[in-house]
Amino acid sequence: MEHCVKRTDLTRWRLKDDDSRHTWHYLDNEAAEKDWPQSHAEKYYLDLPLGLPDLQRAISPLGAVENALTFFEKLQLPSGHWGCESGGPMTFCAGIVIAWYVTETAIPDHVATELQAYLATRVNSQDGGWGLHTTGESNICGTTINYIVMRIAGMSPHHPILIRAREFIHSHGGALYSSVWGKLWMAILGIVDWDIVHPMPAEIWLLPEWVPFHPWRFYVEMRLAGQPMSYLYSTRWRCKETDLIKSLREELVARPYGEIDWERHRTTVSKADYKQRRSRIVDGINWAYVNIWKPYLLPDFIKSGAEDWLGELIDMQARNTYYGGIAAADQPMSTIVSYSRDGAKSSSLTKYVDKIQEFLWMTGDGMLVNSTNGSQSWDTAFIVLGICAAGLHQNERWRRMCVKALQFLDNQQIRDDCPDQEKYYRQRRRGCWTFSNKYQGYAVSDCTAEAIKAIIHLQTTAHYPTLLDDERIFDAVDSMILYQNSTGGVSAFEARRGSTYLELLNLTEIFTRNMVEHDYPECTSSCVTALALFREHWPQYRTQDIAKFIQRGVEWIKSDQRADGSWYGS
Numbered sequence: 001m002e003h004c005v006k007r008t009d010l011t012r013w014r015l016k017d018d019d020s021r022h023t024w025h026y027l028d029n030e031a032a033e034k035d036w037p038q039s040h041a042e043k044y045y046l047d048l049p050l051g052l053p054d055l056q057r058a059i060s061p062l063g064a065v066e067n068a069l070t071f072f073e074k075l076q077l078p079s080g081h082w083g084c085e086s087g088g089p090m091t092f093c094a095g096i097v098i099a100w101y102v103t104e105t106a107i108p109d110h111v112a113t114e115l116q117a118y119l120a121t122r123v124n125s126q127d128g129g130w131g132l133h134t135t136g137e138s139n140i141c142g143t144t145i146n147y148i149v150m151r152i153a154g155m156s157p158h159h160p161i162l163i164r165a166r167e168f169i170h171s172h173g174g175a176l177y178s179s180v181w182g183k184l185w186m187a188i189l190g191i192v193d194w195d196i197v198h199p200m201p202a203e204i205w206l207l208p209e210w211v212p213f214h215p216w217r218f219y220v221e222m223r224l225a226g227q228p229m230s231y232l233y234s235t236r237w238r239c240k241e242t243d244l245i246k247s248l249r250e251e252l253v254a255r256p257y258g259e260i261d262w263e264r265h266r267t268t269v270s271k272a273d274y275k276q277r278r279s280r281i282v283d284g285i286n287w288a289y290v291n292i293w294k295p296y297l298l299p300d301f302i303k304s305g306a307e308d309w310l311g312e313l314i315d316m317q318a319r320n321t322y323y324g325g326i327a328a329a330d331q332p333m334s335t336i337v338s339y340s341r342d343g344a345k346s347s348s349l350t351k352y353v354d355k356i357q358e359f360l361w362m363t364g365d366g367m368l369v370n371s372t373n374g375s376q377s378w379d380t381a382f383i384v385l386g387i388c389a390a391g392l393h394q395n396e397r398w399r400r401m402c403v404k405a406l407q408f409l410d411n412q413q414i415r416d417d418c419p420d421q422e423k424y425y426r427q428r429r430r431g432c433w434t435f436s437n438k439y440q441g442y443a444v445s446d447c448t449a450e451a452i453k454a455i456i457h458l459q460t461t462a463h464y465p466t467l468l469d470d471e472r473i474f475d476a477v478d479s480m481i482l483y484q485n486s487t488g489g490v491s492a493f494e495a496r497r498g499s500t501y502l503e504l505l506n507l508t509e510i511f512t513r514n515m516v517e518h519d520y521p522e523c524t525s526s527c528v529t530a531l532a533l534f535r536e537h538w539p540q541y542r543t544q545d546i547a548k549f550i551q552r553g554v555e556w557i558k559s560d561q562r563a564d565g566s567w568y569g570s
Helices: 030-035 040-045 061-075 092-102 109-121 140-152 160-171 180-189 202-206 220-235 243-253 280-297 300-320 330-342 347-359 376-389 396-412 445-459 470-481 500-505 521-537 543-559
Strands: 013-018 021-026 360-363 366-369
Touching (some): 021 347, 021 360, 040 360, 061 396, 092 140, 109 140, 140 180, 140 243, 180 220, 202 220, 220 330, 280 500, 300 330, 347 360, 376 445, 396 445, 445 470, 521 543
Antiparallel strands (some): 360 366
C-alpha cells in the first residue's frame, strides 16, 4: 500500500530533545538543513543510511557487546537518554487527530502526509481494515477510527485504501457496530448521536469514597480517561457540523441520520469487536440509568455539580502532567473538554495543543502517535543495566556515556508529591520515575525499580559522581514499598484500591483486566531485585519492612508461575 500515498523528504526531519521532551520538526529549506544537520539518531529512527564505518568483527562475546555500545553511543541524545518509538496501539492516533479537528487546529501538510503514510503501511492486506493494534485482526472500531483519521488528514474517499476500508466496514454492518470506543469518538464528531454510547455518568464521581465502586478505586488509566469521557457524555458536546462530518455520516453509516434507532445500536457490536463481553450487571445498570434515572430522577444541580467536580479533576490532572495527561488516551479528550468549556482562545487549550506534539513520532514508515510521551527513563535504565551486567561501566572508554545517562536519571526523578494528593486520588510519587520523563508525572513501580538499580550500580563504582544522595534514594525506596498489594504482588501505577469484582463493570467491549490494578510479575520482580540490591548497600534502613516486602514478593512470584514453568507478562 505504500505506493498509494505521498511521502515527505525524510532527510528534512529533525528531533528536538528539550530535556527529554521530544518534538519532531520538518525543515523546509536548505539553509535550515545546514544549520541543523541530521544526527545518527534521527537517521536511525527514520530508517535512513547511517554512513557509519564497519567495525572490526568481534572474536568474543564481550567484543560483540563493545561493538554494540559503539553503535549505541551514536544514538544517545543530548540530555543523556535514548529515544524510542512507543507505538503498537492503533487507537491513539484517532484521538489526537480528532482533537485537532474539533478544536480547529490546523494540521501541517507534512504531518498529514506522514500520518497517512504510516496508516497505509498498517492496513491489513487481506481485508483492507485496521485493528486496534499493529498486529491485531481488523475490526469495526479500528477500521472506523483510522478511516476518520485518513479523511481528516486529507485523503479522498475515492482513494483505493478507503474504498477497501469502507467495504470492510459495511460488510460487518457499518460503523454502528463498532465497540464503544469508536462510538464515543463518532459522537464527539457528530457522526452519530450520543444515544448510541453506553452511559458514562458524571454523577458517579460524587458518590462517597467508601462506596466500593467509586471511580477513585479504578485502574488509573481507566479512571483518568473516564473523567473527560464522563464530562463530554454528560454535556453531550459535539463539534460543529461541517461538510466533512456530513460526508463521513454517509460514508460510514450509509443510512439517513434521522431514521436510525440510536438506542438500539448502543448494544450492537460486531463479532470482530466484541472481545470482552459486557456483564448482565452492566447492561442492567445501563438500562436503569437511561430509562429511569436520567430522564426522571437526575436533578440538574447534581448533574452540574458532577460536571464541575470533573472539570476540577481534569484541571488538576493537567497541572500535574504539564497538560500531557497519563497517555494519548485521556490527553486529547481533555483537550476537547478545554475547548468546549474554556474556548478556542483559552490559555489551557493552547497548552494542551502544544503538548500534543510530544506524542508524535516519526519513523521510516511515516508518523505514528506514541502511547505516551515516550519511554525515555525506562529504556535508559535498561541500557545502563545491560552495560553494568557486562562490566563495561568500569571501563573508562564507556564512562562518559554512562555518566550522561546517570545525569539524565538524576534529572528525571520526581522530587515532590502532587498538591492535595488525597483529594485528587493520587498516590505518593516522591522519589520515583515515570515511564518517560518527570513532566509526565505518573510514577510506575518497575520504572522506579530499574532506575534505582542503574543508579546504585553506577554510583557505587569508582570514578562515578554521587548525584543522588542517600535521602533521595530512600525516597524512592519508601515510595516503592507502597506498591505492594495484600497478595504480595506489585502493581504498576498504584497499589490496588478496589476488588477485582469491579471487572464486572467493564463496558469497553475490547479490553480485559482494566478496571482495577492487578499484580504483575514484571513489577514484582523489578521491585524485589531493586530492594535486594538496595539493602546490600544500606542494610540498616527499614530492615524489617524491606525483608518482609522481598519475602512476600518472592512468594507471590512463585505462586504466579504456570504449570509449564512460565510466567505470563502484563
